[in-house]
Amino acid sequence: LHVGSIAVVRAPGADDVARLVSRQTPDTTISYDVNVRPSAMGPRHISIARIDEMISRSDVVKLSDADLAWLRPGERHGDAIRWLMSRGPAIVVVTHGSAGATGYTRSGSVRVRGHRVDVAHTAGVGDAFMAGLLHAMSVRSLLARKTARRLRTIGLDDLHSILHHANLCAAQAITSAGIEPPHIDDLAVAS
Incomplete structure (x- = not known):
């Protein structure tokens, strides 16, 4: 189950999203894209x-550097990450715009660099990254039923590959006109 952004924080939908998440069985993987939008959040x-x-109920949390700074103002990056991990997620991913992304687990962290591309637009790039992240996890059967333990013990090499795929999706999405994430065939050509 994936949730994100304004739907998590703004009434009346936020209460419905919270109820939906709280009703999930323990074998449901919950992913959350924080995607802070202060002017629309209340x-x-x-x-x-x-x-x-929502972070405390999620297995996978994705947020940007800007989201992290808004959520934990004045805190050093490492302290903010430790706080996030203490809330319970198996994986926290922080995106750094064109500089790539970093994934965190209880066993360590891994960073992937961004791709140099010609930018056509930036709308939807975070969504493309998230879609790529979930797709790569799904291909590795990390989102299937009864995989919570595998998700919590993911190796850093696997996490690196997952982040690389997500970054590739974001890079492809940002280069084409219109807000449409890349198709699998587009990714095969680009990698």
Whole structure:
């Protein structure tokens, strides 16, 4: 089950999303794209409480450097990551724009560099990254039923490959006109 952004924090839908997530069985993988949008989210303290609650219910959390700074203002990056991991996710992914992304697990972290591309637009690039992340996890059967243990013990080499795939999806999406993520065939040619 994937949730994200304004739907998690803004009423009345936020309550419905929270209920949906709370009703999932333990063998359901929950992924959450924080995607902070302050101007559309309502009061900060309510948004932070809802974001914190969703992070604590999620197995995979993705956010950008800017999202992390908004969520944990004034905190050093390492302290903010430790706080995120203490909330319970198996994997936290922080995107760094054109500089790539870093994935964190309890056993360590891995960073992938961004791809040099000609930028046509930036709308939807975070969604393309998230779709690529979930696709790569699905191909490795990390989102299937009863895989929570495998997700929590993922090796850093596997996480690196997953992040590389997600980054490739984002790079492909940013180069084409219109907001449409790449197709699998597009990725095979680009890798």
